[in-house]
Amino acid sequence: MKKSKIVIIGTGAVGSTTAYTLLLRNRVDELVLIDANHNKAAGDALDMNHGMPFLGQASVWAGTYEDCAGADIIIITAGAAQKPGEPRTELLKRNVAIFDSIIEQVLPYNGDAILLIASNPVDIMSYMAYKKAGLPIHRVIGSGTLLDSARFRYLIGQKLDIDPRSVHAHIVGEHGDSELPLWSLANIAGSKLTLSAEDREDVFVNTRDAAYQIIEAKGATYYAIALALDRICTAILSDEGAVLNVSTLLNDYHGVSDVYLGVPCIVDRSGVRQVMDITITEQERELLHKSADKLKGLISSLQL
Numbered sequence: 001m002k003k004s005k006i007v008i009i010g011t012g013a014v015g016s017t018t019a020y021t022l023l024l025r026n027r028v029d030e031l032v033l034i035d036a037n038h039n040k041a042a043g044d045a046l047d048m049n050h051g052m053p054f055l056g057q058a059s060v061w062a063g064t065y066e067d068c069a070g071a072d073i074i075i076i077t078a079g080a081a082q083k084p085g086e087p088r089t090e091l092l093k094r095n096v097a098i099f100d101s102i103i104e105q106v107l108p109y110n111g112d113a114i115l116l117i118a119s120n121p122v123d124i125m126s127y128m129a130y131k132k133a134g135l136p137i138h139r140v141i142g143s144g145t146l147l148d149s150a151r152f153r154y155l156i157g158q159k160l161d162i163d164p165r166s167v168h169a170h171i172v173g174e175h176g177d178s179e180l181p182l183w184s185l186a187n188i189a190g191s192k193l194t195l196s197a198e199d200r201e202d203v204f205v206n207t208r209d210a211a212y213q214i215i216e217a218k219g220a221t222y223y224a225i226a227l228a229l230d231r232i233c234t235a236i237l238s239d240e241g242a243v244l245n246v247s248t249l250l251n252d253y254h255g256v257s258d259v260y261l262g263v264p265c266i267v268d269r270s271g272v273r274q275v276m277d278i279t280i281t282e283q284e285r286e287l288l289h290k291s292a293d294k295l296k297g298l299i300s301s302l303q304l
Contacts, residue, residue: 001144003029003030004027004028004029004030004072004237005028005029005030005031005070005071005112006022006027006028006030006031006032006071006072006074006075006233007031007032007033007034007063007067007068007071007072007073007074007075008031008032008033008034008075008077009074009075009076009078009102009106010034010035010045010077010078010079010119011033011034011035011037011040011041011077012035012077012078013220014077014118014220014221014222014225014226015033015035015075015077015078015224016033016044016138016252017219017222017223017226018075018077018118018225018226018229018230019031019033019044019048019060019230020048020226021226021227021230022230022233023048023051023055023058023060024055024233025230026055026056026058027233027234027237028058028233028237029058029059030058030059030060030063031058031059031060031061031072032060032061032063032067032068033045033061033062033063034062034063034064034065034067034068034092035062035078036078038062041062041063042062044062044268044292045060045061047063047064048060048292049209051226061226062063062137063229065105065106065108065109066109067109068106068109068110068113069109069110070110071110072113072114072236072237073113073114073233073236073237074106074110074113074114074115075106075116075118075229075233076099076102076115076116076117076118076119076125077118077119078098078102078119079095079098079119079120079125080094080095080098086172091123091303092124092298092301092302095119095125096125096128096136096302097126099119099125099129099132101131103115103129103132103133103252104132106133107133111135113131113139114139114140114141114178114236114271115129115135115139115140115141116141116142116143116229116231116232116233116265117129117140117141117142117143117247118142118143118225120175120176121143121174121175121176121295121298122142122143122144122175122247123142123174123175123247123259123260123261123262123295124175124260124295124298124299126140126141126142126247126248126260127249127259127260127295127299128299130249130260136271137177137248137249137272138248138270138271138272138273139270139271140249140271141232141246141247141248141267141271141272142175142246142247142248142260142262143172143174143175143225143228143229143246143247144175144244144245144246144247144248144260144261144262144263145171145173145174145175145179145245145247145262145263146228146231146232146244146245146246146262147175147224147225147228148175148179148207148208148245148262149169149170149171149245149262150164150224150227150228151171151206151207151210151224152169152170152171152181152204152207153165153167153168153205155168155203155206155207156169156186156193156195156203158196159195159199159203160193160194162188163235166188166189167186167188168185168186168187169181169186169187169193170185170186170245170264170278171207171245171262172245172261172262172263172264172288172291173261173262173287173288173291173292174261174262174291174294174295175247175262177208178243178287178290178291178294178295179208179262179291180284180287180288180291181200181203181204181207182278182280182284183200184279184280184281184284185278185279185280199242215302231244232244232246232267235267235268236267236268236269237269239268239269240267240268240269241266241268241273242266242267242268243264243265243266243267244264244265244267244278245262245263245265246262246267246272246276247260247261247262248260248261248263248265248272250263250275250292253275254285254288254289255285255289255290256288256292258296259283259292259295259296259299260295261288261291261292261295263275263276264276264278265280
């Protein structure tokens with residue numbers, strides 16, 4: 001059987017934690033770490049290799065773009081940090097330039113892999129990667145609102161004292177401030193949630209603002225997003241057909257087109273096999289359009 005291979009481009013907090021998570025869960029046979037700071041990638045690889053007697057037979061190394069050849073999934077977590085006082089549009093322009101460079105170096109060695117984007121703002125960066133790479137839509141995926149939905153389910157579970165794995169609830173739209181909860185679909189074993197309006201608002205605000213809380217406390221978020229990326233990789237490598245809230249290019253989705261947003265999708269070996277046709281309320285539809293319009297405005301402001 002062909003060995004499974006994942007390349008991670010960018011070994012900052014998210015990239016290195018994702019690599020470690022994939023190793024702990026025995027997801028891949030080969031794991032390649034690529035970073036502009038090759039020494040950092042080499043150090044991470046060496047550190048992980050020292051744990052192999054406790055793990056198994058995976059091969060981990062710090063590589064170059066040539067090592068993208070044969071990869072099943074290429075995860076991009078690289079990106080510039082925002083400078084003090086820097087407008088968001090300027091940060092976006094710098095990150096777009098970084099993505100252009102990365103994709104230009106990946107494509108000569110692998111045009112068949114699934115690109116999994118985690119760099120923020122993830123929906124815009126996924127859209128830019130899709131435009132730049134010229135790959136089929138289903139093979140350029142953003143991490144989307146999978147993490148937001150996990151936070152949402154966790155907080156609902158806390159309110160109701162129920163295992164979050166038994167909570168079925170979705171956050172859709174931007175992975176960011178304009179995201180929205182689909183309360184109309186939230187349920188436990190098919191039963192509507194018994195949460196007051198006050199509790200619902202508290203749950204959603206803490207879901208939406210979770211990253212700010214974590215960043216203020218410790219500087220960055222990386223554990224839960226690493227688990228979310230691991231979940232997406234597993235759905236792909238195992239050809240699961242799992243329903244995950246990833247970011248994909250929408251085409252007349254409740255009237256929204258030509259923008260990447262996080263929505264429930266069927267994910268399998270091909271990538272995004274299908275965008276789920278879900279029923280939402282008119283109010284939710286309006287909020288989804290607002291989220292899409294916000295991202296389209298930011299993309300337009302880049303004047304690329």
